[in-house]
Amino acid sequence: MPETTQNTPATRPAPAGPAPDAAAPPGPSPRRRSRPDRAPWGWYLAWTWLGAVVLAAVFAPLLPLWDPDVPDYANVFGGITPQHWLGGDTLGRDTFARVVFGARASLLVGLCAVVLGAVVGGTLGMLAGYFGGRTERVLAWLTDVVLAFPGLVLIIALVAILGASLTNLVIGLAVLSVPTFIRLSRAATLVVAQREFVTAARAYGCSPLRIIVREIAPNVVLPVAAYGFIMVGVFIVVEGSLSFLGLGIPPPTPSWGGMIAAGRTELLTFPHISLFPAAVMFLTVLSINYVGERTRKRFEVKESNL
Amino acid sequence: MNAAPTDRPLLAVEDVHVRFHTPQGVVHAVDGVSLQVGAGEVLAVVGESGSGKTVLTRRVMGLVAGSRGTEVSGTVDFDGSRISELSGRELSAFWGAEIALVLQDPMTSLNPVKRIGAQLTESILLHEKVSKADATSRAADLLRRVGLSEPERRLRQYPHELSGGMRQRVTIAIALSAGPRLLLADEPTTALDVTVQAQILDLLAELQRERRMAMLLVTHDLRVVRSRSDRIAVMYAGKVVETAPTAELFASPMMPYTEALMSAVPPVAGPNHVRLQVIPGRPPNLLDPPAGCRFSPRCPYAQDRCLTEDPPLRDAGSEKHRYRCWFPVGSPAWAEARARNAERGASAAGTPVTEEMVLS
Amino acid sequence: MSETTAPPTTPAGPATDRGTPAAGQPRPSGRRSFPLRRIGSRLTHLLLVLVAVTFLSFVVVDLLPGDAAVVVAGDNATPEQVQQVREQLQLDRPLVVRYVDWLGGVVTGDLGQSFRTGQPVAEALAERIPVSLELTIIAQVLALLVAVPLAIYSAYRPGRLLDRASMTAGFGGAAMPQFVLGMVLIVLFAGGFSSILPATGFTPFLDDPGANLRSIVLPCLTLMVAEAAVYRQLLRSDMISTLQEDFILMARSKGLSPRSILLRHALRPSSFSLITLSGLNIGRLLGGTVIVETLFAIPGLGQLIVQAVFNRDYMLLQGALLFVAVAYVVINMLIDLLYLFLDPRVRRDA
Amino acid sequence: APGINGGGGGEGIREVNPYGGDLAAEGEPRRGGVLVMGTDREAIGFDPTKQNTNMAALAVFDSLMKLRPDGTAEPYLARSMDTPDAGRTWTMGLRPGVRFSDGTPLDAEAVIFNVQRHIDTPSSPGNRFATQIASMRAVDPTTVEFTLKAPFGAFPIVFAQSFTTGNLGSMLSPAAVRKEGAQIANRPVGAGPFVLTEWTRDSKMVLTRNPNYWQEGKPYLDGLEFRPLPDTESRYASIENGDVDLIFGGYHTELLRGLGNPNRTVYYGPGNGAEYLYFNHKIAPFDDRRMREAVVRGLDLNALAATQFRGQMERADEWFGASSPYRSQEAAAAWPAFDQERARQLVREYVAAGGNATISYKTTNAPNRVAFAEFLQAQMAAIGITLQPQFFDLAQYSSSVVQARDFQVAGWVGGPYDAPFPLLGNLFASKGNTNYGNYANPEVDALVQTAAATTDEAERARAYQRISLLTNQDIAVGYYSRGYLSTITKPEVKGMVRYLTRDMFFATTWKQQP
Amino acid sequence: MSGVVEEAPAPEDDVVLELEGLVVEFPAAGGRTVHAVSGIDLQVRRGETLGLVGESGCGKSTTGRAIMQLPRPTGGAVRFAGRDLASLSPAQVRELRPKLQMIFQDPISSLNPRRRITDIVGDPLAVWGRGDERERVVPEVLEAVGLDPAQVGDRRPHQFSGGQCQRVSIARALVLEPDVLICDEPVSALDVSVQAQILNLLEDMKARYGLTLVFIAHDLGVVRNISDRVAVMYLGRICEVGETRALFDTPAHPYTRLLVSSIPSIDAAHVAAPADRAAGEMPSPVDPPSGCRFRTRCPLASERCAAEVPALREVAPGRRVACHHPLVEPAAAGPGTREVA
């Protein structure tokens, strides 16, 4: 063989990480470099907070907390004390313990609904984007039907028919998020399907299913995930709004939204009952959004021309 | 060509550096470049992708300025004024009116949602006190000048309704609208077809001659500038590695990179199935540029010295022909280095030296 | 859900569905974009959507335990009385018959009467629609008024204080359930700390324009915060990518000021997904502002719909859903038209 | 700590101006002004044959009779109501010259027409009383004679009740009914002090003075405006903020805040009736008295007060309130007191006998109901009962609890009520239409009959006290608290005349210009 | 210069791939049709390299893809190994795919950024149920295209330069050992210095695997260097086919002449005078000109060119031109006129 590996200069080992030089498409677009984004300590803060919340949620039963479901009539509307770090709620239950346990339900709703919606919507969107034609038309119709149908009615109906429960709430929210995921993943699929590696895969005889699973899905996952991330935050807030309408997670299971809604009547007199869960929810959703937004930004690494 | 450099060059670039701070490290995109362009002269800047041509032109124009992530140094003088020290607001007085820019990709350099006419008259109105109607007729004239048929109709069209070549003509018309004295053409034909590329280059040459405008013509293709420039500067990894009057450069390239660049292009005359001379390896990583001569890891003639010492820009006989190399092509030292590397089958950098790299 | 599910980005909007004809990459055949289907097939699509939505709601209401008869008859009614009411309301007929009957009514312009109040549905809708429209549109306009300048500046100087501050504030607003935000606003402006605005009540514009505006300030604020946050985020990121385009560089090298580049060159090409989302949101909000309506006692469609579901008043519900679906569909068409107007590249395809 | 509105602690819940203000002490009424009122829900309509809560009904209709604080009825729009034969025949005298707002006379024919509508509409809440009538006769234009199927001593009350309960005394203009048909519910024509002029549902209902009103010089107000403000918090904020002059409060939260605010006048009386649990006596486990007792004994009313009522709760231990003439000490004493130990023991016994202590509890999804369910769940857990709450929207609750009576235990909020008739019977008679728990006691059934039939107050009192005792002994329902329906006004609102149910007689109301 | 690899042209009759009257049309907005390829006849002989040149949008890629049946052509025949692919069922076409491979213009876009190099190169084997051979074959092929399997196998495409990516695509195409390789502008996205590496590599691979190449490019220098024969396309039609050097040295079609004169030459003397160049740009394939499609830009255009579609006829041995006014004397023994609609 006249020519051997000459692409990597022998003197220096090829850079281990993504060589910025190779990351840029060849050709005349050297500007596609990430912008200097220094010291995003907000980013670390957000992750730390989320990590703490998730850990607390996961290990809640193991933590030395008050029982979140057992009332303590001496602590009704209780203020902050060394025993009750965030005071007590309308039944005197320890707010701190309830906030920690509430993280479980709230995060579960957010995560499960998004994952479910993303999986179903993402899959359908890929099918629509890849196959086009009738598949796409039927899905477009379905999408429009769901979008044109007030989501609240759907949730009310679901809760009324199947009963209020975490599962049903998750299903309802997932259904509502499906159209957006369909559109998102369809749009991403259209972009990916135009890329030549898809044509290449067809050229060596890949079946459509394999192409979708192995070639398209990995590329659609990221934008879908970035959006899903943000939707987790949205759904946590939505669960709160539903609690207001009596459609949230049924008691005594604590959820942040439910706690805020429960303390609402005391908002003027004992604001801390709503305030603490609201603050925790606020920080969490803020962190999720922040992280989601930055994750999304990772894809757009161009610099302004202005 | 009709190069008539006056004593004071129209554009003088002295020791310009541009560094970008990225999360991965510092990209030293332009590394001490000095250039002069006289009025009416065409200087071609040639180099591979990533060699810093675009950044250089933008620095010259002032579009790249020092900021949080960007560090610049060196001076740019335009007709006696030190434009490298002007603020953005002051610079915009030069932009369009004195210095104009034509970009590589005509598909993206026009605003897709504005009519051609609006984009053209906008820059006329910005620089001159004329009525809207006058500006429109001036715009039509300009379009006619750049060879577009039915200019009045074109003014009402949107960019997507024009072909690539037509759009590039429009961008040239916009660049010329305020009669600039220096035109920076950053790869103006890369995105175009051969036939159209030739047309556009002809057009630029013609306009430049006619207006005695100085031009900095940036390209990655040495051949493209063969007949269209007075002087050529070859860039590699942010540095000018060789600069010479066009004919001289083609006749006797001193820098092995220039030589390699010329012979890597498939010839259009002679037999086919010619084994091409390759430049091994890949363009340098600007985050971590090689020590010594930046071309040394890829150079078939590299010696130990090349790996450690960065060669200065040296004269090759005349002031006008300068290069950076310890072993300039054609010199006895070069012949020796070449023989040594051929013998050991590798350059001092360890790059295998094969037949096809030293074919000539 | 309506209230808070404003998707933070619109990957979804037709904006992303648009091919980029200018880029020269032809789109694969047979995959014409959603919004640009030919009028005929578009209309069939719309009709199918309307039929599906209304039929779906019929089925949903039918599946719900309890029917309008128990609500109408009241707590004191005996089972026989309930049965009598049921017959009177013709609720004992099969679902499909009732649906076809209703559909026949719609075609002849008769939306029927509310079971519970006897009010003609058309009249009930006529009362609510202007209110909902006003609330929704003003909230949208406010959201845009706040979001667009912030987004433009944030895109111009990303990472600067204003960018970060407005992002945090926006996310914060979006992270607050509306019933909390609304209460906070009430406490701040209507009762607690100051009494400069009414806490509740709605005055129609024609009765008293000043009072009308005062009465919708708080509801609109409550509605707009989350929207504005999302819009800012969306426009900002689209604008940032527009600002990376070469034509911005061209405009700059002409010597244009940043201000005119931002407003005259960058804004329009960056606004497509914003427009899509804002259009979708108008459609969504029309039927989904129940929390704000309840809180501020605004007689809008949201309350009507929720009450109708709770009362199993499907005649009323059907009418309202029909309107919401029609509005969604019409707004989508309007957005398509707007695209034609805003983006000359789409005109060619149309 | 009291919040910015000074709610919370304060003086505690107590009876304040239950039947309205002291008209004589309030000074000379002023004329003019519009009274803006916030209601807790939108009315369904003005047709008396359709059950609904409508605070504006009495303003449009006035009532033929009016309840007195002691629960008996006196003529109001009517002139007299007499029985010559201990309740079998009743003669109602009407005021001459009273006209509906459309100008047609309110005469004997009109009364008969209206009562007949209740008879003809089986779903009317008044139907059960109207069908007691064997025949009606217009003796002359101002006299109607009702002949009943059986003696009915409480008959005058059915012309005086709150609109919700099916008041036969709300008179619609027959001409208008004939003209409007079913739309009469939305365009009523009555003989009350005000006339409905504009109604935008869920927004506002505007009434203006009836110029032909029968009481000379009244009403004082030019008009009324009712605004449905369904959200409790913003409803209260509206009266605080001064957006409205008066709110009809539904919950203790408003009552407490109103009582704590010296700048607001509160009208409230705990009256009769209560918040209670319905036990289903037909199915396990509450077919067993032990379990009913366990639940009642397991309810820590102090804790309940602390958690649900901010420490302020009007406790209920029988149906009749403290100021009722029918209240019996004996009955109250028979009510099981809080005793967790005993409750636990009862549950244990029941479970030992093969019973199942896992119970589903049905209630609505209103926020305070949810909170109560949570409390109850915790309390029951302490005595060994696993309570599984199920939350329903109103329609679902109506069909599953009210209609199907498919529940083990369910929540209910009743009261305050003015008169025991007909509510007590409805609740406890085995055929009673609000006896959702299927409580059955033949003696109670008989006593209910007696109480309704007799014209002898003493006999009626005895009957009611006995019913109270028996139902308490049987633990027919699980009382815990009185109701908290209140009216809160700005101090400038005067001349209030009201029922405990919050129904108002608007003719005398006036507004002091600030 | 030295190092010329002269190859004996393959015998006429050994045709592996034949296009006959190939037509590809796409639906366009407004119910119109894009006539991307309008009746192409071409033969590719075993072992040769056929260059396909033309301006952007003239239908080169479409032709290449039509050969691959991606998408299936609207009309005409594509005969591969004697079988008309257009008439085969999808399953049968799939069976033939391993023998017919393609590499694409954009080296970055043609590799899935989320997969590892060994996966990408090995995937065709997996698809064809030869997954167990991956261990052996993939390193071999990677080695062949000049990549160190040990070093690159676990990396992802974005960690490579364009040239390296193009090598990976070539490796992927070769792993199934195809007979025919269609290269759709494999070097146009690459830098000059890398371009030479890839061109040399393709020549090596051709020799090593005995490939037949269809080489699509717009860079005439490249095509001239690598091809044995060249076909020049203009707006969906073939203008001229001939032996490479002859075609470049004496263009017979005015369009070929235009192309050749536009090549920037390293040799200054080569630059044609601007006046020689035809003005204007290629018309839209949605609405192609009647008759000869080049006539709108042709300096020699006559009325006949507007009326009559010129047939591809032989003007010299192995040289065929579709022009009414060819720049060379037609050979005496032309095969007559055959209309290509």
Ligand SMILES: Nc1ncnc2c1ncn2[C@@H]1O[C@H](COP(=O)(O)OP(=O)(O)OP(=O)(O)O)[C@@H](O)[C@H]1O
């Ligand atoms: N804003 C930036 N931030 C970081 N690095 C940058 C930035 N702009 C350019 N670079 C880097 O600077 C180097 C020079 O880029 P430049 O665009 O000048 O190359 P070029 O010679 O114009 O290449 P091409 O022929 O591809 O246009 C490249 O490595 C590029 O990645």
Ligand SMILES: Nc1ncnc2c1ncn2[C@@H]1O[C@H](COP(=O)(O)OP(=O)(O)OP(=O)(O)O)[C@@H](O)[C@H]1O
């Ligand atoms: N899927 C498609 N749908 C519609 N039109 C198409 C499609 N593919 C190609 N075309 C059109 O067909 C014509 C030929 O396109 P093709 O890609 O084959 O050209 P090309 O010669 O390869 O150009 P380039 O040099 O730019 O790659 C073009 O006008 C193109 O717009």
Ligand SMILES: [Mg+2]
């Ligand atoms: Mg460049």
Ligand SMILES: [Mg+2]
């Ligand atoms: Mg192509």
Ligand code: NI
């Ligand atoms: Ni090129």
